[in-house]
Amino acid sequence: MATSSSKLPENGPEDEDEMMIGAELGWVRHLASCDHLVASLSSDLAPIPTPDTPCNMCQHPRGNWLCLCCKEVLCSRYVNKHMLQHYLEKNHSVALGYSDLSVWCFACHAYLNAQPILQLRPVHETSYVLKFGQTLPFNTGQHPKVKEDDEMMLGAESGWVRHLTSCDHLVASLSTDLTRIPNPDTPCNRCQHPRGNWLCLCCKEVLCSRYVNKHMLQHYREKNHSVALGYSDLSVWCFACHAYLNAQPILQLRPVHETSYVLKFGQTLPFNT
Secondary structure: OOOOOOOOOOOOOOHHHHOOOOHHHOOOOEEOOOOOHHHHOOOOOOOOOOOOOOOOOOOOOOOOEEEOOOOOEEOOOOOOOHHHHHHHHHOOOEEEEOOOOOEEEOOOOEEEOOOOOOOOHHHHHHHHHHHHOOOOHHHHOOOOOOOHHHHOOOOHHHOOOOEEOOOOOHHHHOOOOOOOOOOOOOOOOOOOOOOOOEEEOOOOOEEOOOOOOOHHHHHHHHHOOOEEEEOOOOOEEEOOOOEEEOOOOOOOOHHHHHHHHHHHHOOOOHHHO
């Protein structure tokens, strides 16, 4: 079985708590091969459900996952965990996330890099066309037009979101005291959504994502606080740049990124140890 060579937290991510963790922590690898594809992929992935298909079990409207074995659409671990439940019941290992078009293998416990894996490339490109109405940008040289309300904080796996190593908005947007921050399980201050929320790095308010009630996006528009850290995967997003920020090479962000990691996992970042 393909495994990550990077060190995971010693106790490993809890299946029901840390499944499908994002790649921004520095220890989740995007595998270029997977031993489970033969058993896990449908033989017919040319027609697939559209990205706005609701969860088949709870009707959650968006940001769901597509099982690449049976093509069932189910919600993520931040909603009712129906895709995780599906894997545990059916052993269908590979799923594509309609929020950012990333591909996850439950059996490998890793993301899969869809473009170099020939079995995944067609469904990845099909899902991109269904989501954006055009082909992948590295095939066309064009970036898709993104509706701000709809695609804010889009993940990097679709191939066109850059992770910046500098940002002109940090001076105005960062709190002077980020050594003390709320815990990662802090609910949204407005709607009390319990998990996977975002931390404003200017005022330290914790608010929910675009997949819940969009309170962090609303906060940015009201206050112009540009930079936020996502407690789901510890990624950092700048609304003004409309891009992810690579926290480790940016000195102003590194302390809060490492503090949030310790709060989330109870140990320091693995590449520092």
